[in-house]
Amino acid sequence: MDIAEVARRSGIPASTLRFYEKKGLLRSLSQRGSRRWFAPGILDQLALISLGQAAGLSLDEIRSMFSPDDEPNIDRDLLLAKADEIDARVKRLKAMSDGLRHAAACPAPRHSECPSFKRLLKAASSGAIERRWNRATPKRPAPPAS
Template sequence: MGMIDIGEVAERSGVPPSTLRYYEEVGLIRSIGRHGLRRQFDADVLLKLSLIELGKTAGFSLGEIAGMFGKDGRPNIPRDRLHAKADDLQRQMLDLRMLRDALRHVAECPAPAHLECPTFRKLLKAATRRRVTRPASDTRGRGGSQRGE
């Protein structure tokens, strides 16, 4: 495979050079040399960047994503973590559908006051029940932001 410089990697991947440098700093990607001051990468870096973006989109932290690559830089993704993340996304989709339905009902409800509406009360009760029964390990907060995300 040929080498491509950081500018071309940025252009082809849509990932800014500053983020590429950060990814290299934290060990997600590795340059294979320099041409002058410009980092050079193996063309395989584009596939790795796609995997990183997929992981970020799925809600994995950069640290979690880094742990999904072996010492040789090749993907070593634990399937059980993917199943757990898919389950979490399923719960989020259910929560979002419930929220969407509640918002639509509130927007269209003919009741003079929302708290007088039996459907609205049911929606509130269902939302509260979901929040109370959600597993303690289910942390929706993403914590502090990480550079490059």
């Protein structure tokens, strides 16, 4: 199908399709006149790109998920590492949410009198929260060599 049809069916602008092609994420079959033509599996490729982006994968990481014949070749270790990153982010966000809920419902007359709020402020001023949030997620052990 031509690039206009791919854009229409996928909802992805033709300029983005051309960008993906330039980055090596997609490959057009040919150019007839000024239009690019793509294989029927292009919509599945775009869905995989979209899924990868939603999971926080870089375009380079997503590009590595396609074999030369445009079939998915997904690195399971990469998926596990990304899942670990997401789990760590969820944990950090949950802790922040809990802190905000405590501050909102704290029975102390003023937040400056709340021990929990004081600890949170001290951690924020020392950079402990930011360091804890930016700490690298431990890597999973490498699978045994076969």
